[in-house]
Amino acid sequence: MRQYHKQEMREVNKIICNKCGKEIVVERGVPKQDVFSVEKRWGYFSGKDNEVHSFDICEACYDEWIAAFSIPVDTENS
Ligand SMILES: [Zn+2]
Known part of the structure; x- marks a missing residue:
């Protein structure tokens, strides 16, 4: 979830x-911690036809989430 300043141009205020509800501070539009951000439009062959879901997950919750995967995520360093 993201909260925005009320201005003509939207700027992220905090994430x-x-x-878990943890707040990630954003200074001048730059988050002070990295987050996993998703925006997904569900397609016709789903039970959520054309719904758009979006959310933000902190790194600790992301780590906990992917640790439960049966197949580990692909990891690449560049
Ligand atoms: Zn979290």
């Missing part, structure tokens, strides 16, 4: 982890 809140949808899982």
Whole structure:
């Protein structure tokens, strides 16, 4: 979840982890911690036809989430 300043142009004010509720401080539009951000439009062959879901997950919740995967995520360093 993201909260915005009320201005003509929207600027991220803070980011809140949808899982644990932790607030990630944003200074001048730059988050002070990295987050996992998703925006997904569900397609016709789903039970959520054309719904758009979006959320932000902090790194700690992300790590906890992917640790439960049966197949590990692909990791690449560049
Ligand atoms: Zn979290």
